[in-house]
């Protein structure tokens with residue numbers, strides 16, 4: 001399978017803090033990765049590199065067929081779908097659901113004077129239908145529930161048929177029903193052979209959809225484990241990443257984790273200086 005990304009010794013240093021520390025990692029086009037790690041582990045920073053919004057301080061980041069620092073990021077970014085709450089905040093609340101997705105064709109948020117082809121409109125409608133939003137296309141984005149807004153973010157990210165899809169906490173803040181509905185849709189999408197390579201950041205193993213294949217664990221900017229989920233998602237490796245003794249259970253491709261000794265939480269050590 002083709003490689004969609006290769007990081008070699010990637011580090012990010014900001015204000016003397018090592019935020020990402022010598023990360024080496026490859027992702028193939030048929031892999032669906034989950035990135036898990038505690039608050040401050042460096043997940044958002046890593047997504048900034050993967051979405052070509054940040055360059056490493058050192059090391060090499062190859063995305064699709066380009067190397068960051070030696071390529072025009074404005075050509076690269078449209079090939080990478082990115083769904084995040086931060087991006088969704090830029091969608092005007094008065095925008096219709098259809099336009100919220102359609103405007104991804106021009107990499108803008110907020111419809112202005114752009115001319116969209118019928119082909120684009122049909123594609124946006126098809127994508128909305130796939131993400132169970134077809135009945136809401138005329139509704140205003142700002143009036144949607146959290147679960148619906150999360151699905152619009154993803155629909156927008158897949159509108160341009162990306163080669164790499166990044167999802168930043170897609171199930172964060174959702175209630176149980178909305179979470180399960182989203183995980184079901186994400187799992188179905190991830191299982192389709194024509195789906196792009198996917199990388200999803202989450203804080204919770206309960207939010208890993210079926211159909212995801214690989215897991216990368218981060219702690220203090222370092223990869224503590226990476227590989228197929230069945231091998232990496234153990235109480236030992238998850239416990240090492242979160243600094244806790246854990247009990248992990250797996251059932252039919254879904255996972256749960258809880259502290260082995262509630263209250264006996266080892267605090268994450270302080271960040272190192274560069």
Ligand SMILES: Nc1ncnc2c1ncn2[C@@H]1O[C@H](COP(=O)(O)OP(=O)(O)OP(=O)(O)O)[C@@H](O)[C@H]1O
Nearest residue numbers: 014015017019037038039040041042043044045046
């Ligand atoms: N520009 C910056 N200058 C200094 N420190 C920074 C900068 N950006 C991020 N950090 C620090 O780097 C660490 C990693 O941040 P990052 O947001 O990538 O972590 P995260 O894993 O996404 O955290 P969370 O799960 O809380 O969202 C944090 O301690 C953060 O305070």
